[in-house]
Amino acid sequence: MADREHDLLGIDEMTFDSAGLITAVVQQHDTREVLMVAYMNREALVETIETGKTWFFSRSRNRLWMKGESSGNTQDVVEIRYDCDADCLLVLVNQVGEGACHTGELSCFYRRLAPGIGHVALDVPIRTASSAFGEVIDGLWDVIESRRGASPDESYTARLLSGHEDKLLKKIAEEAGEVIMAAKDGDREHLRYEIGDVIYHLLVVMARNDLTPADLAEELASRRK
Helix, strand or coil, rough: CCCCCCCCHCCCHCCCCCCCCEEEEEEEECCCEEEEEEEEEHHHHHHHHHEECCCCEECCCCEEEECCCCCCCCCCEEEEECCCCCEEEEEEEEECCCCCCCCCCCCCCCCCCCCCCCCCCCCCCCCCCHHHHHHHHHHHHHHHCCCCCCCCCHHHHHHHHHCHHHHHHHHHHHHHHHHHHHHHHCCCCHHHHHHHHHHHHHHHHHHHHHCCHHHHHHHHHHCCC
């Protein structure tokens, strides 16, 4: 990117962290609903100001990305504010398309923690199938990560993480075959069980190759048309 004069934009007043990033809270300009939280580096902030679209820095992919570059769910910037310490941005936007969240929700903050806490009672949030699945995957991922360094004699997951990868890949192929057979047999319960096995082993191979559920979510979201 060509060198540009940024002083008049106020960027030099911002406080970026040790990784060169600043937190950006994205809010719908008219309803004030918080849509998402992401990170910008200096270059992403410049792109956001100059293009009028939100740009962020992906820590997992180590690159810039424009919101909606694949999905079409872009964000038109209305105003950018920053806090008293100049280390957090509030980006007011007009959300275009289905929403800001890769799940299809308008906002990434569609779930509530501890409903009813405080003086004002809150309704219990509707637990959608997609959110429940995400919670289970996150929990399973935490378990897999916790098995790193565990004794292979005491944990099947630890054996998969530390053993020869060919055995894990062979196991995935075997389980995929079981899914095919269960589907052809029309055995719903067996199919559900075998799909669970495949997903578990895929998560393990992801862990071995330094991929996370967030990386997978980003990849799947980029394929949405």
